[in-house]
Amino acid sequence: MTEFGEFSEHLLTVEGLKTHFFTPTGVVRAVDGISYDVREGETLAIVGESGCGKSVGALSIMRLVASPPGRIVDGQVNFDGIDLLAISEQQMRTIRGNRIAMIFQEPMTSLNPVLTIGKQITESLELHLKMEGAQAQQRAIELLEMVGIPDAPSRLKQYPHQFSGGMRQRVMIAMAMSCNPRLLIADEPTTALDVTIQAQILELIKDLSAQMGTAVIIITHNLGVVARYADRVNVMYAGKIIERGTALDIYENPQHPYTQGLLDSVPRLDEDRKQRLESIEGMPPDLMELPSGCAFRPRCRFAVERCAEEIPPLMAVGDGHTAACWVTVGTASEVGA
């Protein structure tokens, strides 16, 4: 994929992105060379365990990685024809919250406790859409109604602690969608919520993004979410994408032993209940001292000699389905960086 290839179709192109953290004890390679793209209006899921770099990768797109210690050391992020890593901070601010918006994991702590909900919503409207006073208020009421918060006019004057977790996440969504973003990054938007609320929030994100034609990157470790809401899936392990394909590819025909392991560890309704749930042996690797070759090798039941010698690149399994494994994908043609 070149800089100009399939330009109109791809809203976001990430190429060889590397974000490292420079700590006193060593360099943490949180994101270590990931490449992917997001098409207009589609939903892409990024799946992986805690600490695999999925959140850092998303924050890197927004250039919100805390620096120091974090730094984007290499790669390109192209959003709608703009090289996000090359523009000035000031230009970046006109994109953040406006054309790319973000929702975070913890609705309890992601809203400012001392500002009213109304203030926190109208702030974006005033900044990016140049709305003022009553107009911004009116729009904020519409937004709250849109995300299903009843009694919006009086809720606007309230503070975050007066809302429940699910309601706060709705407020976050209203804030994120306030400027009709082209891309919404949802970083584990339901992890901190009750199961019943989780589904409502995900439905809400799905409906709103469909209505507004917003592309969504949903970061999750919940494969159930992936199956229902994502068009395509990237599976990440130790800072790299190790498999990607459509949601169907990943579910029906997982190629990487790690993806297979993840799927085996999810209870499924369509399987015999007496079957034991599998778990993946071992622990995710220390990102400061990755094993040689494939990072998953120490936990992999298929590992062969070659896995210790060479890092497997993403190799084609089928149309648009790639996986990085020497054993399962074998020596099929190599794609990607």
Added chain:
Amino acid sequence: MRTYAIQRVLLLVPTLLVLSIISFSLIRFIPGDAAWMMVDELGYADDIEALQERLGLNEPVPTQYVKWVTGFFRGDFGRSLWDGSPAVDELVRRLPVTLELAFFSLFLSAIVAIPIGVFSAVRQDTKGDYIVRSTVVLADAVPHFWLATLILVLPAVYIGWSPPVGWHSLSEDPVKHLLLLLLPAAIISVSSAASLVRITRTMMLEVLRQEYIRTAWSKGLSERSVMYRHALKNALIPVITVFGLRVPNALNGSVVMEAVFGIPGLGRWTIDAINFRDYPQLQVALMFTAITVLVANLIVDLAYGWLDPRVRYK
């Protein structure tokens, strides 16, 4: 919030009672009373006992206390043992001067310290931050009376000029009034500013790690908006506490600076009351200074409600 405010006001009653006992008894521990001074040291009269009776010093101490406290409720705060004038008359002239100096100094320390604290946190571990942090340690360690003497004496010795000293009333000449207050207020504010810088910096660093700050950044807000609208208001809650704790310090400082700069506040008057064992005068001075501190702390407590909606809605 209203119940909270009422509770806080009611709590003032026992505090004031204890305060009255302390300010009443402390000075009586110093040997010798006004009558003894008048007779033995100054020879104003011959008979100590007669004089003590005239001044009401012969009665048992608890009786004197009860008389004094009940007097409070009638608006009778006692008369000076030396000139017989109501102690409160002079207090009313002097207390505002001390209060003005103290609160002017607190105001100065806040407007200087809070932006510096924010700067130091935002530029953590840069050269600017190191300069601020080392200056703060120095500022905290310098005693204000020493600083005042230095500022008055050094230029006098080396360039034959020293800063103006004295007092102009506000109504007489407002500009001159403030100019003369500025230097003593600035000197008192140094140590308060140091602690305010430190707490502001620490709290800002704490707040800047919070997730809602990341949310604010993700909206595309400018650094200024993120720092001042989103971070500072959260960070200020503990800063206000420290501000409240500095009130007694500012009053102390005022008393000393009044002596150095020749300002007619409570300072000199209080010290005179101690030296001349003028019990009613000292009691009134102590009580009203203490009430000032209590009221300031009450305001600080209520300010939490203004800053933190989670307190307001309890």
